[in-house]
Amino acid sequence: MSDLFRLNNKGRINYDKPISFRFDGKIYQGYEGDTLASALMASGVRIVGRSFKYHRPRGIFSAGVEEANALVQLGLPPYEEPNVQATRVEIYQGLIARSVNAWPNAAHDLLAIVGLAKPFFVAGFYYKVFKWPSWKFWSPVVRRMAGLGTMPKEADPDDYDHCHAHTDILIVGSGPAGLAAARAHATSGKRIILVEQNPELGGSLLYERDELDGRPALDWVADVEQRLREMDNVTLLTRATASGYYDHNLITVSERLRDHKGPGVDSHMPRERFWHIRCKQVIVATGAIERPLVFPDNDRPGVMLASAVRHYVNRYAVTPGRKILIATNNDDAYRTALDLHEAGVQVAGVVDARSYPTGDLVKAVSKAGIAIFDGHVVTGTIGRRGVKSATIAPINLNDNILAENSQTISCDVVATSGGWSPVVHLHSQSGGKLRFDEKHQCFVPREYVQDNICIGAAGGTFDLAGCLRDGAGKVAIDLPKTKSINTGPLAPLWDIPTNLDNIRHRKRWVDLLHDVTASDVALAARENYASVEHFKRYTTTGMAVDQGKTSNVNALAILGQATNRTIPQVGTTKFRPPYTPITMGAMAARSAGKLFSPLRHLPVHDWHHKHGGQMEDFGGWLRPFCYRQPGESEHDAITREVLAVRSAVGILDYSPLGKIDVQGRDAAEFLNRFYVNNVKTLKVGRARYGLMLTEHGTIMDDGVFVRLAEDHFWLTTTSGGAAGFVQWLNEWRLCEWPDMDVVITSLTTGWGTISLQGPKARDLLSRLETDIDLSRDNFPHMAVRCGILEGVAARILRTSFTGELGFEVNIPLSYVTAIWQKLMAVGEDLGITPFGIEALMIMRTEKGFIHVGADTDRSSIPDDVGFGPVARKKKDDYVGKRSLFRPDAIRDDREAVVGLKVIGKIPLRIGGIILAPGHVTAPAPMEGRVTSSYMSPSLGRPVALGVIKGGSKRLGERVKIYDFDHIQEAEIVAPCFYDQKGERLNV
C-alpha cells in the first residue's frame, strides 16, 4: 500500500530507513529523504486538503515553497504548527499531520456544502455580501466555513535563538549558479556564507537529470560541497531560508535545526536560529519558480506543475499518476515527458499551445514515440475526486480562439507549465527594480540599489551553462562541461479563450490557495480595481501562505488583458519579507515568556515576598501592592497600612523612584531651563517640588529637585519617567547647549530609597546611628541632608507623598536590605508597618497630590494641575514655556484637576464620565472624568480626583457622574481632603 506509486529508480531516498507517520488519522509509511508530500503521493493519497473558501478537494501541486494546496496542521499540542506546506516537511518517525479546512478529513469533507454558496465568495466578498447586518455578525460564520489551519492554543515549548554574523559575501541558493559562485569566490580567502533552504545542496540539480563533465550533475555538487566544507572561510547553512533583505545589506535567515527530527528531539538545542547577517556583497541565486497554465477546472487533484512531476519522479522516486498528460507553452515541460518515459510511466501526450515547436527536447520526445498535440490547449478536466481525463482543443493563438473539435484524453495527472518566474523577492526587497523580459515572459532584475547581484535563473539566465557562467562571474575557474540544448521560444498564454459554450462558466483558478479565479480577476477589473495594489487586496490574490508564488504573474497578465494593458504597464506589487513563513518564536527568540518584558526587582524583593507582599508589575518593577498578614483580606491589609502611617509610622521601598545627579558650573542655569519652577533661587540644602514640560508645554514628569551644593543637584522623577528624562536632558545638553558645563548621571538603580512616613518617622530614624541632625528646627520639611547613617553614606530628603512627616532615605543599593532590616527591628515598638503602592495611592489622593499619568495625560499643562501661576510667573525661558501662551493653552475651558466630594458612600469608578450640567444620565456631553478614586480609611468616606472643564472655577458645583452602571453625584471641591492646612507635615 505504502509503495503503490514508488518507482524503481533510486532517487534521493534511503530505502533502508522506513518511517511511519500519520495523516488524517491513518498510518502511512515513507522513507528517509521523503517529504510529507512525496510519502503521501507514494501511498496514493490524492486529496490532501480542502480549498480556502469553497472546500474543493485539492491535491499536491508542487514540490517546494510554492505549494498552494497541500497545507497541513503539523504535530500535536504543544508542538502544533498550522498551515505547513507538506512539500517542505521532511518526514520523521511518528509524524502526525492533518489536513486543514476540512471536517472530518480532507477525503470526506462535510463542509464542502459551502461550495454551493459560491456566489457569496466572489472578489471583494468581504466588502459586498456581509454588509448587512454587519461584518461582526457574519465573521464568526465565515471564519468557521472558510480559512485554513487552527491557531495553537498552548505555549510553544521550544527555544529559539537570534544569531548575528558578518560576512564578505552571502550567497543565497546552492543551485548550479550559487555553487559556481561559492567555488569561484572561496579561494579568494573572503568570508563566505552560503545558505540553502533545502536539506541538501544542489537546487534544481537535485531533480533534473542534467550531466556535468559527462557525469551526473550531483557528482559535481558533491565535489564542490566537499571542497567548500574543507575551507575555513566558508560557512554552509542548510535548511536555512533567507527571508528578508533590509537596508545596508542586512539579510535575515531562518535556519531550522531540528524540525526534521521531530518534536521534542534534541530539545537541548534551539529549534531555529534566526540569523541577522550583515554582508559586504549579496549574491542572489534563488532560481525560478514555474507558473501553471490557467484552464477550466485546473484545481482538481492531479493538476500539477510540470517541473514538480519530474521533481517527484527523479528525486523522490515516486510518480503522481499512471498516465500523465503534459500541458505547456514552452520547451521546458518536455523534460517531464522524457523523465517519465525514462522512469517507465506512461505519458498520455504533450499538449503544446505552440504550432510546430522545434526545440531539441521536442525532437527527443517525438523520437520516444510520445504523442505531441501541438497547437492545442487543455480546455478542462473531469473527475470528482481527481483528474480522470482531460479535454483538449486546437487553439489559434493569433486570434485567441478555440476550435470546436475537442477531444478527451484519459489521464490521471495534468502536468502544466506556463513558463518560469525568477525568484526576485530578495532583489525587490533590497529596493532593486524589475523589468519585464519579453522573451521569457517574466520579471527580471533591472537596477540594483544595494551591493547585490542576481545570478542564474534568479537573474533571468535559464540554461545550465549560463547559470554556471553567471556564478563564476569574472573569476576564472574551470567550469564543468554541459550539453548544449537548442530551445524554441515560449508562447505567452495566460488564460484560455472562452469562445466555447461548454467551458465558459467553468472556474479557471488563478490563486489556488485563496480560491481566486480568472472571473474574479475580470470582475475586479470591471469594478475598477485596476491598480495592482488595489486589485491584490480586493481579490486577496497572492496574500495567502504561499504569497502568490505561482499565481501573481498569471493574475497580473489576466488583469492586463481585462484592462487592455501590457504586463509591464500593470506592474507588480511590492515583494515584502518574509519570503516564506517564519515562526513567531524565531522572531521573538529569547524575548519570550518571562523575558518578553523582564520585570525589575526591588533591592529588598525577597523580604517583601516573605512578608506577604503582593508583588505586581508597576511600570516594569515588581512592587508590593500591599502586605497581607495571615487571614487578612487585601482590603483589610490596605486599611491597616494606611491607618498605621496616619497614626504611627510606615515604611515603603521607594527604590524605583527616578534619581538623577547633576553637577557642574552651569548645573543651576541648565536645570532652570527644564523646570517651571525657579531652580537658581533654590538654597543649598533645600528641596522643591517641580514640573518638567515638553516643548509643547505639556507635563512630561514631576518630582522633587534638591540642591546639595552650589554646583550639585539631585533630581527625583517618577519611576516610569526616569530613563526618558535622563535621555531628554542629555539630548538638550549635547545638541542645543553643548558649551554648558554639566554632567548628568542616572543613579536610579545605583541608590535605593527607603521612605519612612508617619508621625513617628523621626522617632524611628533617630534610633539609627547618624551624624545628621534630624530635629524639627534643623531639618525642616522640603530640606535635604547628607551624612552617615549606620556607617553608610546617605542622602536624606524630608518630603512627603502621604501628607505625614516623611523622610526619604537614599543609600547605595547594596546597603538597602541591611538598613531596612535594622529599621524593622528597632521600630517594632513604634508600630512600624510596611506599606504598599495601594496605600500610598490612597494617601496621596486623600491629600490631592497628583499622580502624573493618572491625573494628567499627554495634553495636560501646568494650569491643569494648579501650577499655572508658578509656570507663567517665571521670568527665565524654559523648555515648553512659550507653548503656554498659545491660544489653546490660555482658553478658560481647559480640563483641570479638581477634588470630587462624593455624595453617598460608594466610591466613584475611575474613568467615570462627568456629565454636562442639566443632564441627569448618558448620553450627554462630557465635561470631564474621574482620574483617581478610593475609599478613604482615614476619613471613612470616598475621595476622588478628576478633571473637569473650567477646573477650580467651578468649586461648589454639583455634577452627575456616569460609569456605565450607575449615576452618582459629587460636589466639586479643592483637591485636598485630609489636613488641608498641611500641619501634619511640619511636626
Next chain:
Amino acid sequence: MKITCPWCGERGEEEFIHGGPSNVERPADEKNSDDEISDAQWAEYLFMRENIKGVSCERWGHIHGCGQWFNMVRDSVSHQIHFIYKMGEQPPEGWEDVNE
C-alpha cells in the same frame, strides 16, 4: 542600517535613535523675551518639518551605546549615509548635491 558613531565606530541601527532634522533652530534661544516670538514662528519651530525625500541632515543619538549625539547626511530613500559629523560642526560643502 549600519551607522558609524563618531566615538564608537560602526554599529547596528538598533543602538540609535533618530532625532529629526538637525537644522531646526529654537527661536527662544535667540531672543529672551517671549512676546517677541509670534505664535506663527513658534508653531513653525514646533510642528513644521520638511519631511525630505532624498538627502537630508539629521541628528541621531547613540543612546544604547556611548550616549552621544551627532549629525548625519542621509538619503531618506536609499538609506545611504553620506556623511557623519559631530554636533556643532557643519556638513561638508556641497552636501545637498551628493547624489548628483
